[in-house]
Amino acid sequence: MKNKLLAWLSAPYILxxxxxxxxxxVVVVIYACTTADxxxxxxxxTGMFNYVTVxxxxxxxxxxATLVCILAGYPAAYLLARSRPGFRRIAxxxxxxxxxxxxxxxxxxxxxxxxxxxxxxxxxxNLGVFSxxxxxxxxxxxxxxxxxxxxxxxxxFLGSYGTVILGMVYNFLPFMILPIFSVIEKIDPKVIExxxxxxxxxxxxxxxxxxxxxxxxxxxxxxxxxxPSVSTFVIxxxxxxxxxxxxxxxxxxxxxxxxxxxxxxxxxxxxxxxIVLVCMGIMNRFGEGESEAVLL
Numbered sequence: 001m002k003n004k005l006l007a008w009l010s011a012p013y014i015l016x017x018x019x020x021x022x023x024x025x026v027v028v029v030i031y032a033c034t035t036a037d038x039x040x041x042x043x044x045x046t047g048m049f050n051y052v053t054v055x056x057x058x059x060x061x062x063x064x065a066t067l068v069c070i071l072a073g074y075p076a077a078y079l080l081a082r083s084r085p086g087f088r089r090i091a092x093x094x095x096x097x098x099x100x101x102x103x104x105x106x107x108x109x110x111x112x113x114x115x116x117x118x119x120x121x122x123x124x125x126n127l128g129v130f131s132x133x134x135x136x137x138x139x140x141x142x143x144x145x146x147x148x149x150x151x152x153x154x155x156x157f158l159g160s161y162g163t164v165i166l167g168m169v170y171n172f173l174p175f176m177i178l179p180i181f182s183v184i185e186k187i188d189p190k191v192i193e194x195x196x197x198x199x200x201x202x203x204x205x206x207x208x209x210x211x212x213x214x215x216x217x218x219x220x221x222x223x224x225x226x227x228p229s230v231s232t233f234v235i236x237x238x239x240x241x242x243x244x245x246x247x248x249x250x251x252x253x254x255x256x257x258x259x260x261x262x263x264x265x266x267x268x269x270x271x272x273x274x275i276v277l278v279c280m281g282i283m284n285r286f287g288e289g290e291s292e293a294v295l296l
Contacts, residue, residue, distance in 0.1 A: 031266035044267035051250060051268065058247040059275075061161060062229035065168035066176075069225045070218065072169070073176035077217075078210075080177070081184040095174050103171065107238050110167055114157035114239070121154040130154070159241030167235040172228060176221035183217030184210065219283050227276055247272050 035041050048055075080091050098106060113119045124130065133152045157163050187210065195205045233248030240246075247268065254265025 028266045028269055031263050032270045034263060036261075036263065044263050045271065047264065048267065048271055054245055054247060054250050055272075055275075057244070058230050061165055061168070061244075061246065062226050065165045065172070065229045066222055066226045068165065068169050069173050069176040069221070073173055073221060074180055074214075074218065077177045077180035078184055080181050095177055098170075099174055104234060106171060107167055107234055110163075110170065111158065111238055114163060116154045116156070120157070124155070125153075158239060159243045161240075161244060163239045164236050164244050164246075167239040168225075168229045168232065171235065172225040175224035175228075179220040179224065180214055180217040183214045187213050222283060223280055226279070230276065231272065 032044055033040060033042070035043070080088055083091065111118070115121070130152050191209060191213075192205055195209045200208065230246075231248045231251075233246065233252045236244045236246045236249055251265050251268050251272075253259050254261050254268065
């Protein structure tokens, strides 16, 4: 009786998954394995070699953004977990506050800050930074006889890899902080006290106890940052100035751009999904190995 009740209760969820997850995935597979005339082919996959640079750039920038999120997010999560409850509530609200705004608006705000006549360049111009640079360049030109530029009016932030990484870090950093914070917060203080009683110093307590126990949160954060970073197209389009083509841009162009070819776009999507699943499997196996090492 109980099993029948659970089956009835789970029926809407199963129907939802079938309609909006399984069915679209089947359609993607069909498109990826067919031509415009609906003939079976593997040419859509063999043509992936034309986009090796895009794949490499996407995974490299996503990996760098994920690494930066770890370096910035882990200390923040650790300090947050060890802070007083009142400060913790305020800090959590400040971390989540940007997430209440639309993703597109958050990205547009960085364009306002970093464009040629944006806030950052305007402040630097008013501080005389560009005049100083031009003066130094003119002096070097006269001293060395070189041809250095002498008319620097702004810094071209937009259209660079660094700005795209900045956009990824800004938008996805909370997804790194919160999982790590939730895991560190649940570490039993008695475990830390036991390690200290056994003679471990602060560095050893962190490296031998806290970090291994917090690794599940780190791996969850890596997954939640890396996957949207490798598939984003809004950040690369707006902050990359159309000069930084990532996988998300490539897929979007195949479905809505001038290079309309949903069969190639489906193949790229499928290959990207397989690569991401492999990366997730490797990280999960790594996490299991670390957990077993801690238990031993």
